[in-house]
Amino acid sequence: MENKVKKLRLERAWSQEQLAQLSSLSVRTIQRVENNEVPSLETLSALASVFNVSVSDLVSEPIIESNELDNRIDEARKQVKDEIKLLKKIIVAIIVCSIMYIINYIYSPHLNWPIWVITIWGGILFIRSLKLFLLDKIFFKWQKNRLISLAKKNGTIL
Incomplete structure (x- = not known):
């Protein structure tokens, strides 16, 4: 998880603060996701929407x-x-x-x-x-x- 979110963020040259603002998440949540903590589906949804990718593109193992x-x-x-x-x-x-x-x-x-x-x-x-x-x-x-x-x-x- 960490690599995908962090990679997408860095490709766009966004700081964690910018990603947090764009996704309406807290900076701490972004840090947790990038540190490989398991995010909720709502967090994944917000990140996928900001990056314009599917939720399944953000996760390593497929989630039903x-x-x-x-x-x-x-x-x-x-x-x-x-x-x-x-x-x-x-x-x-x-x-x-x-x-x-x-x-x-x-x-x-x-x-x-x-x-x-x-x-x-x-x-x-x-x-x-x-x-x-x-x-x-x-x-x-x-x-x-x-x-x-x-x-x-x-x-x-x-």
Whole structure:
């Protein structure tokens, strides 16, 4: 363990303090990991996330839970990436709609055509937000439960 974490840290020219800050761990925890003390899965998860590697890449002997933890980290990264995309779309919509509304106010204040664009664009972004924050989670849980029930029905174990 020590060699992998320390090696990754030194490859990036980070001090133990920098790694501790980036991983939200204490310096003492980093020192313990580098001195070959067995870290918790939470510590491994934080370090793997900072180094952008899988948990199994950090450990010498394979840990059964590390694959599940790697999957959770990958899912969290995808979720954050999708949230950033949505946030960018919302910011663009706000800027463009504001500019359209200002132009409308200057040149034809008696017409309110930007309201249609704002309403439609806002509706689309609202639906995408619902999908990202609500529907995806509901369907993921349904899919997981459905797989378990089918596996039990067929006599197989997942």
